[in-house]
Amino acid sequence: MNILLEQLTERDAEKLFAFEGDNRSFFEKMVPGRGESYYQYDEFLLRHQALLLEQEKKEGYYYLVKNPQGTILGRMNIGDVDASHQSGFLGYRIGESFAGKGIAKKSLAILLQLMQKEPIQQIAAKTTTNNIASQKVLEKNGFEWISQDKEHFEMNGELCQFVHYQWTKHCN
Template identity: 50%
Template sequence: MNIIIEKLKDTDTESLYQFEIENRTFFEDMVPSRGDDYYKYEGFKVRHESLLDEQVKGLSIFYLIKDENDSILGRINLVDIDESEKIGFLGYRVGQIHTGKGVAKKALNLLLKKVVELDLKVVKAKTTTNNIASQKVLEQNGFKHKETSDKEFEMNGQMLEFVNYTWMNKQSFCEDGLEGKSIL
């Protein structure tokens, strides 16, 4: 399956809302709920506009993962971008019917190419101990396991911890003469 990642636009509101509604139960099995208000269209629109504003300010970059028919397969984002430290934080989610097909792995690979273009040095990510698929996607794209939190939290009746990962832009570090030096 060919996929692209496309920057979030104001015209994506309705199709993205439908994607989120269709996948709510699936997502909430893997990550904490965004709450009922997120799934009311008017509230969703306000949240969408807020994300677009954040993107314009350069604080985050939000992408939709799409197929060749322009259908939304998922989302992948760089948030809390710190330009001075050249660090961003990764988030992604793939719709239930598209899991197990390599969509997340391919989308993350595309995103990391954009990270190189943006000259970010480090991307951090976290997932939960029960989300083995996400851990594999991160590791297959060069993320290194940094730590598993010793703080447990309960989600959907399970006690979980966060698993933290880091990806380093080797090209950027080579250009800065920092290759092989630990900055984290």
């Protein structure tokens, strides 16, 4: 499947809100929920505007994964960028009907290629012990396993732990 990463824009808000709502239960099987207020359009718009401001200041890199027809397939983000703009935290999600098709792996590879032109030197990521697919996506894109939390938490009736990864830019 052909995919592309497009930087998040103001005009994406309505379609992105629908994407998030349509995939909410699927996402919450794998990652902790974003809270009820996230699914109220006014609150979503405030958060969307905040991401756009972060992006403008290079405090975050926010992309939508789309097919050539413009359908949103997922999101690929680097947020929590430090003051020196050299490190950040990866977040991504692929919609339920597009999962298991290699889209996350391919999207992350594209994102990391884009980061070659940015000052980002390191990207941290975390997933849960029950999200094997996400662990594979990270590892296949050069993220190294760093640690696993000792603490357990319950998510959807299953005990999980967070697993931490890191990617480091290599000079060419």
